[in-house]
Amino acid sequence: MNGIQRSKPTVIVDGVELSPLLDETMIRKVVHGFYDEIRRDPLLGPVFNAAIRAEAWPSHLAKMCDFWSATLLRTSRYAGRPLPPHLVIPGLGEEHFRRWLTLFRAVVKRICPPDVAAIFMARALRIAHSFRLAVAFNRGENTVQIEPIIEDSL
Template identity: 70%
Template sequence: PLPAVLDEAMVHSVVHGFYDRIRKDELLAPIFDGAIPPQDWPSHLDKMCAFWSATLLRTDRYDGRPLPAHLAIPELAEEHFRRWLSLFRDTVEQLCPPEVANLFLDRALRIAHSFRLAIAFHRGE
């Protein structure tokens, strides 16, 4: 049965389910594989669980800065954001009740938008 509330277990299943898809995606896998060596994936997944826990559960598990990692990917473009968001939407809609799926999605959309703006500014567009 689907869990009804947002908790650490749900964050864990969303993060792991999402990156399983990312790593099989023909457009996004090469970008992630270029930035994260195979042996670093477990710690990347731990960090992403910490990020979503801090973002949606207001824990203090993450206090990093997400933007620089993305500014450092020169080929990052609109098509990557669209694919990222569509895989993320599929994942949360499959794994979470609708209210929880919306919390994840709303936050992801806002952060993706702020990354797009920052990337455009950074590149002088």
């Protein structure tokens, strides 16, 4: 070693510096905790369990950990396209996204410190709105009237 200490690079997400507490372990806890809730949920469980075979769940969870790692920690582990599988789910609507966000918020608030939970939620709200717009557009619906779901409305 040459005596020069290299610090971990600062990661900024949505204009906010990430807490050093946000790491791969926390992301894994959030992803696994969230999907445990999803699979038991009376509204979302049937949708997810129909779309993801029982033996495919470990792979799906690993992919979602990669997604959130890439999204928040700026790693390059995720190279997929998360939207297309959602476009083929019949009847996917606002109530599903609201429930998804409600469960996600409960999990991040339980697992993460408040500043990290806020970063997760800000990103989740943006993703939900983007997906809602894409689903409606894909169905030929008018997207002009689709308002973002705000956290205070959950």
